[in-house]
């Protein structure tokens with residue numbers, strides 16, 4: 001039985017094509033190069049230096065922001081809260097940065113100078129059942145922004161790793177155990193690889209606990225179930241949004257404590273939580289298709305930060321400040337911590 005809107009079916013087949021397991025493996029080499037660059041560039045660098053990133057993060061705020069015209073559409077033309085203007089401004093900055101890359105790449109394909117090397121190439125070359133390009137150039141540009149904002153790809157792994165680090169620096173015994181696990185499994189002579197993730201149970205529990213305690217947004221992407229459903233014993237009526245903040249608290253003891261034991265009893269520790277005792281990647285038909293990629297990025301980032309550096313609160317502070325921002329669920333102030341390299345200099349590249 002086909003019960004999905006054709007546009008949704010197209011969107012789902014597109015995302016499953018772009019994020020299918022073969023592609024995940026195919027892009028491993030590129031992710032490893034990026035991770036290696038990060039290790040080398042860590043000291044003193046601003047990791048959010050891409051000029052379009054602040055605009056993307058700004059857009060995330062407006063996905064959930066209260067807007068009067070959302071309730072009284074007739075007021076939409078007045079843009080009373082200024083959201084429309086701010087979203088337009090942010091989109092124009094993002095487009096200025098991304099459009100030339102898409103345009104140049106499309107020309108390379110037209111001139112036959114290119115082969116499939118990354119997800120942008122996949123978007124350009126993907127065909128429909130008649131062999132025609134599935135997406136126009138404008139649709140490709142829209143898809144890329146969509147992938148970056150709507151799926152929070154741009155910051156979900158960094159958000160989880162930043163919160164995990166902030167929590168762990170305040171709990172040196174946890175930090176120490178995670179580092180010991182990394183040295184036991186991987187050692188000091190080579191950097192953590194994605195293939196090690198399966199053995200890094202304790203590090204994964206740290207990332208999982210960060211995802212539980214610090215979701216990136218207060219509500220799930222506006223997906224609702226069409227019929228009543230039971231989630232962790234709670235009846236959720238149809239058309240109700242799940243609150244990520246509520247779920248991080250309800251089924252847990254001492255829910256606001258960063259406590260790893262709650263995850264260590266399972267034989268396998270995964271970042272995905274299929275029983276929805278909290279929401280990391282969610283589940284079901286609209287669950288995150290980037291679970292494998294999101295897990296790989298989050299755990300590798302966290303593990304490499306722990307492997308490569310000794311961490312402490314920034315100078316003159318005993319603890320990191322764990323206050324949440326007033327406007328969103330990010331740290332009120334970006335994490336500033338003291339990182340001292342502890343591997344051989346050759347491990348940090350040039």
Ligand code: HEM
Pocket residue numbers: 012015019147150151152153156157160211220221223279280281282283285286287288289290291293294295298
């Ligand atoms: C730590 C990393 C990530 C987390 C925590 C995460 C979490 C989520 C969540 C909670 C949803 C909503 C599910 C729902 O409403 O039921 C979602 C949707 C989605 N995510 Fe992720 N995600 C992550 C990384 C990624 C990555 C790396 C990609 C792709 C490159 C991705 C692609 C998507 C897509 C395409 C959807 C929409 C699915 C749909 O609408 O059917 N995500 N993600």
